[in-house]
Every structure is written in structure tokens, then in C-alpha cells.
Amino acid sequence: MFGSFTQFENSLFDDFRRMEREMDDLFGRWPWPIGIRSAARGSFPPVNVGATPGEVDVYLFTPGVDPKTLDISIQQNVLSVSGERRLPINENANYYRQERFDGEFRRAITLPEDVDPDRVEARSENGILHIKVQRREAAKPRQIEVK
Amino acid sequence: MTDTQDVATRPSSDVQRPEQQVVLNPPVDICEDTEGITLMADMPGVSKDKLNIEVDKNTLLIEGDAHFDMPEGIQALYADIRSTRYRRIFSLSPELESNNIDATLKDGVLTLKIPKRAELRPRKIEVRAD
Numbered sequence: 001m002f003g004s005f006t007q008f009e010n011s012l013f014d015d016f017r018r019m020e021r022e023m024d025d026l027f028g029r030w031p032w033p034i035g036i037r038s039a040a041r042g043s044f045p046p047v048n049v050g051a052t053p054g055e056v057d058v059y060l061f062t063p064g065v066d067p068k069t070l071d072i073s074i075q076q077n078v079l080s081v082s083g084e085r086r087l088p089i090n091e092n093a094n095y096y097r098q099e100r101f102d103g104e105f106r107r108a109i110t111l112p113e114d115v116d117p118d119r120v121e122a123r124s125e126n127g128i129l130h131i132k133v134q135r136r137e138a139a140k141p142r143q144i145e146v147k
Numbered sequence: 148m149t150d151t152q153d154v155a156t157r158p159s160s161d162v163q164r165p166e167q168q169v170v171l172n173p174p175v176d177i178c179e180d181t182e183g184i185t186l187m188a189d190m191p192g193v194s195k196d197k198l199n200i201e202v203d204k205n206t207l208l209i210e211g212d213a214h215f216d217m218p219e220g221i222q223a224l225y226a227d228i229r230s231t232r233y234r235r236i237f238s239l240s241p242e243l244e245s246n247n248i249d250a251t252l253k254d255g256v257l258t259l260k261i262p263k264r265a266e267l268r269p270r271k272i273e274v275r276a277d
Contacts, residue, residue, distance in 0.1 A: 043227075046227035046228050047225065047227050048215075048223070048225065048226045048227060048228050049223070049224040049225040049226070050217065050221040050222060050223050050224060051221065051222055051224050052218050052219070052220050052221050052222070053220075054218075055218065056224075057217065057218065057221060059215055059228075061189075061191040061192070061227075061228060061255075062191065062255075063189040063190065063191040063254055063255030063256045064189070064253075064254050064255065064256040065254070066254075087176065087187075090178055090180060090185070092180050092181070093178035093179055093180040093185070094178060094179050094180075095176065095177070095178045096177045096178065096179065097175055097176060097177040098176050099174035099175055099176065100174045100175065100176050100187065100189055101174075101189075109225075112224075124254075125216070126191060126192050126193060126194050126213075126214075126254065126255045127189075127190075127191035127192065127254045127255020127256065128191045128192045128213070128215050128255065130215065130216055
């Protein structure tokens with residue numbers, strides 16, 4: 001009689017267990033210390049940082065933000081991005097969920113020390129702001145030829 | 148001879164069920180007015196051709212793949228976002244016109260307008276003064 005209920009409960013329970021496992025997987029793979037300027041998980045905007053020998057690439061996930069209103073600056077190797085996202089509120093509507101970030105934000109990202117603050121470019125596409133910072137020549141690995 | 152041999156061996160890490168792939172749950176705002184329901188979802192990096200919206204009976208599925216322009220040989224130094232796949236499912240209710248959903252995507256924000264059936268919209272009742 002309650003077959004369909006228990007089935008539902010089981011699948012829900014499985015989902016929670018799966019989620020727990022995923023969380024463990026995600027956080028367990030982060031053995032090194034966190035940055036002194038890093039923000040709490042879930043802060044807006046989320047940031048990814050990657051590097052190649054020649055450049056450092058920063059991705060800020062800023063959906064719905066006009067990139068022209070962002071204030072992006074770099075001092076030595078600290079990149080700061082600030083701005084705001086104001087969501088239009090429909091006065092005549094009932095809100096059931098408001099999960100999206102609304103308000104002012106600021107994030108500072110510490111980059112590797114060999115970045116060149118004079119060679120930075122930023123572009124925005126589909127709500128991702130991509131900031132590319134070149135690294136100084138000396139830091140690039142050099143091929144050594146054997147004579 | 149009692150030896151057995153596996154016809155095919157596969158390391159357990161290779162066997163990954165699709166539902167175990169890390170999927171991002173895009174944050175949403177949902178509101179309702181007299182016309183219908185508006186849903187807005189943050190899906191940065193998703194372009195129109197990588198977005199999939201499906202309605203099956205009373206289930207609304209939103210999924211998309213984010214693309215970001217990455218140079219070759221890039222190595223992650225830090226990552227808040229650990230997947231490029233967004234997916235979220237909602238159940239609809241019968242008074243919604245699910246075959247008439249209007250979807251727009253701008254700067255990584257998806258907006259869905261789901262109208263209510265005209266005959267089910269609240270009607271103002273006029274009081275006549277005789």
C-alpha cells in the first residue's frame with residue numbers, strides 16, 4: 001500500500017547519500033591551504049583561476065552583469081573586481097524562490113607573483129568575464145639546447 | 148584447469164554512471180503574477196545552442212553546457228566552479244500552459260515565462276450598482 005512512498009523515500013535518501021559523496025569528493029581533493037584573500041564558498045561571483053607557463057587566466061562568473069559597470073584593477077599580483085548586480089523586482093508578483101545574488105560584490109584574487117600588471121586584457125561572453133594576465137618572460141620555462 | 152580469466156577487465160574508476168557526474172544546480176528566482184510564472188536562472192557560459200529546455204508532461208527540465216575559452220595546457224590553480232554542466236528539474240502544475248513557454252537567454256541569464264491558461268487566470272469581478 002505504501003510501496004510508492006517507500007520507493008520515493010529510498011530514492012530521496014539515495015540522492016542525499018550521493019550528494020554527500022560528491023561533497024566529499026569535491027572538498028577532499030583540496031589538500032593545500034586556502035588563500036588569505038579567498039572568499040567563502042558560495043560567494044558571488046564564483047571564480048576559477050588557471051595558469052599556463054605564459055599567462056594566468058581568471059574566470060569570473062557574473063551572469064546578468066553589464067561588464068562595462070565592473071571595476072577591475074590589478075595591483076602587483078592582486079586582482080580586484082567589484083561591481084553590483086541589481087535584480088529587477090516585480091512588485092505585483094509573489095516570489096517563491098530568490099536564490100540569485102542581488103547587491104554589491106567585491107572579490108580579490110591573488111595571482112602568481114610573476115604576472116605582469118601592464119599586460120592584462122579582459123573580455124566578457126555569455127556572463128563569464130575572462131581576464132588574461134601575461135607572465136613575465138623570465139618566469140617562462142626556457143628550452144635549453146644541447147650543443 | 149581451474150583458472151578463470153576475465154573476458155574484459157575495466158578499472159572501477161572507468162565505470163561511472165552518468166548520474167554521478169558532477170552537475171551544477173543553477174540558482175533560480177521564481178515568481179508568479181496574474182499572467183503566469185517567471186523563472187530566471189543563472190547559467191553563465193551557456194550559449195543558445197548549448198541550452199536545452201524540455202517539457203515532458205508536468206516536468207520542466209533545464210540543462211546547458213558552459214563553455215569557457217581556455218588556452219591549451221591550462222592548469223587549475225583555484226576553482227569555485229567544478230563542472231560545466233548545469234541541470235535542474237521542476238514540476239509544473241496543470242494550470243500552466245507548458246506548450247507556450249517563452250525563453251530568452253542574455254549574458255548567461257535564462258528567463259522563462261510560463262503563462263497560465265487564459266480561462267484559469269484570476270478574474271476581477273465587477274460589482275454593478277443598480
